[in-house]
Amino acid sequence: MSLTLSEFSLIDDYIATSATSRADVCVGIGDDCAVVEVPPGKSLAVSMDTLVAGRHFIEAVDAVSLGHKALAVNLSDLAAMGAEPAWATLSLTMPEANLRWIRDFMQGFFAVADRFGVQLVGGDTTRGPLSITVQIHGFVDPRKMMRRDGANPGDLIYVTGSLGDAGLALRLQQSGKLDIVRHQQLLRRLDYPTPRVTEGMQLASIATSAIDLSDGLIGDLGHIVQQSHCGATIELQRLPCSAAVKQVIAESSEWSLPLSSGDDYELCFTIPADNQQQLQTLAATLDSPLTRIGAIEQQPGIRCVNAEGAIVDVESGYDHFK
Numbered sequence: 555m556s557l558t559l560s561e562f563s564l565i566d567d568y569i570a571t572s573a574t575s576r577a578d579v580c581v582g583i584g585d586d587c588a589v590v591e592v593p594p595g596k597s598l599a600v601s602m603d604t605l606v607a608g609r610h611f612i613e614a615v616d617a618v619s620l621g622h623k624a625l626a627v628n629l630s631d632l633a634a635m636g637a638e639p640a641w642a643t644l645s646l647t648m649p650e651a652n653l654r655w656i657r658d659f660m661q662g663f664f665a666v667a668d669r670f671g672v673q674l675v676g677g678d679t680t681r682g683p684l685s686i687t688v689q690i691h692g693f694v695d696p697r698k699m700m701r702r703d704g705a706n707p708g709d710l711i712y713v714t715g716s717l718g719d720a721g722l723a724l725r726l727q728q729s730g731k732l733d734i735v736r737h738q739q740l741l742r743r744l745d746y747p748t749p750r751v752t753e754g755m756q757l758a759s760i761a762t763s764a765i766d767l768s769d770g771l772i773g774d775l776g777h778i779v780q781q782s783h784c785g786a787t788i789e790l791q792r793l794p795c796s797a798a799v800k801q802v803i804a805e806s807s808e809w810s811l812p813l814s815s816g817d818d819y820e821l822c823f824t825i826p827a828d829n830q831q832q833l834q835t836l837a838a839t840l841d842s843p844l845t846r847i848g849a850i851e852q853q854p855g856i857r858c859v860n861a862e863g864a865i866v867d868v869e870s871g872y873d874h875f876k
C-alpha cells in the first residue's frame with residue numbers, strides 16, 4: 555500500500571533527522587537510492603534483522619526500547635565480525651501512521667546510531683502488520699575479520715561482559731515478578747542491550763573466531779565449534795555473572811541463565827593461547843571485562859565442568875555434582 559501525502563512528511567519530520575552526517579555518504583535519504591563509499595582496502599560487511607510484532611516483541615512494548623534494540627542487535631552482528639559500523643537502512647511496516655510511536659521509535663534508534671556513528675541512509679515505509687527490518691553496513695579488513703569457522707584446538711574461549719541478565723529479566727517479567735525499581739539494571743540489559751562494537755573491532759586482530767550471544771552461550775558457541783570442526787569445554791565457575799544471576803544459580807543449582815538464555819548480546823571469541831598477554835593489554839583499554847571461560851578441543855561437542863573438573867549435564871545445564 556502506498557503512502558499518503560501526510561505520511562511523506564512523516565519521513566521528513568521524523569525519519570530524515572539523523573544527527574550523524576558521514577563524509578562517505580554521497581546521497582542519503584531523499585533520492586531513489588543511497589550512494590556510499592567504502593574505504594580502499596576494506597570490504598563491506600552487511601547484516602539484517604527483522605522484528606515482527608507478536609513474534610519478537612509484543613505490540614505494547616515501549617517504542618524507544620524497540621528502536622534501540624532494532625539497531626543494537628544489528629550492530630552486535632557487525633561487532634561479532636570485528637567490523638566498523640557505517641550506515642543503516644530501515645524498513646518500517648505499520649498498521650497506521652502513529653506519530654507518537656514513530657517519534658519514540660526513532661528516538662531510540664537515533665540514540666544508538668549517533669553513539670556508534672551510524673547514518674541512516676534510506677529505507678521503506680509501508681502499511682501493514684507492525685514489523686521492523688534494519689540492515690546494517692560496515693567495514694572490515696578481510697584479513698582480520700572474525701569468522702565462526704576459525705577456532706582451533708588449544709584456543710582459549712572468552713566472553714565480554716556478563717551472562718544471563720537479560721534472561722533473568724525476561725524470566726521475572728514473564729512470571730509477573732519483575733519490580734521495575736529493584737530490577738532496573740536487569741531490565742536495561744534486556745531492553746537496551748549494548749552492542750560490543752569497540753570490543754569487536756579491537757579483538758579482530760588477535761581472535762581466531764567470534765560470535766555474538768543472541769540465543770545463549772551453548773547454542774551460539776555451538777555454531778563456532780560446528781563450523782570450526784572442533785569441540786569445547788566450559789568451566790562453569792568461570793562464567794561471568796551479576797550478583798542477581800549468581801543468586802539464582804546458588805538457589806536452584808542450575809546454570810541455564812548464563813548457559814542458554816538469550817538476548818545478552820555479549821561477544822564470545824577464541825584466541826590462541828599465545829595471544830593471552832596481548833589480550834590482557836587490550837582488555838585494559840576496553841569498557842567491558844573479558845573473561846576466560848574455557849578452551850577449544852579436538853573432541854566434538856560442548857562439555858561443561860564444575861569447580862572439581864567433573865562433567866555437568868549440558869542439556870539441562872543441571873549440576874548433578876553440586
Ligand code: ADP
Pocket residue numbers: 565569582583584585586587643644645646674675676677678679
Ligand atoms: P521510492 O518510492 O522511490 O522507493 P520512497 O517514497 O519509498 O521512495 O522513499 C523516499 C525516500 O525516503 C527514499 O530515499 C527512502 O530511502 C527514504 N525512506 C523511506 N522510508 C524510510 C525509512 N523507514 N527509513 C529511512 N529512510 C526511508
Ligand code: MG
Pocket residue numbers: 677678679
Ligand atoms: Mg520505496
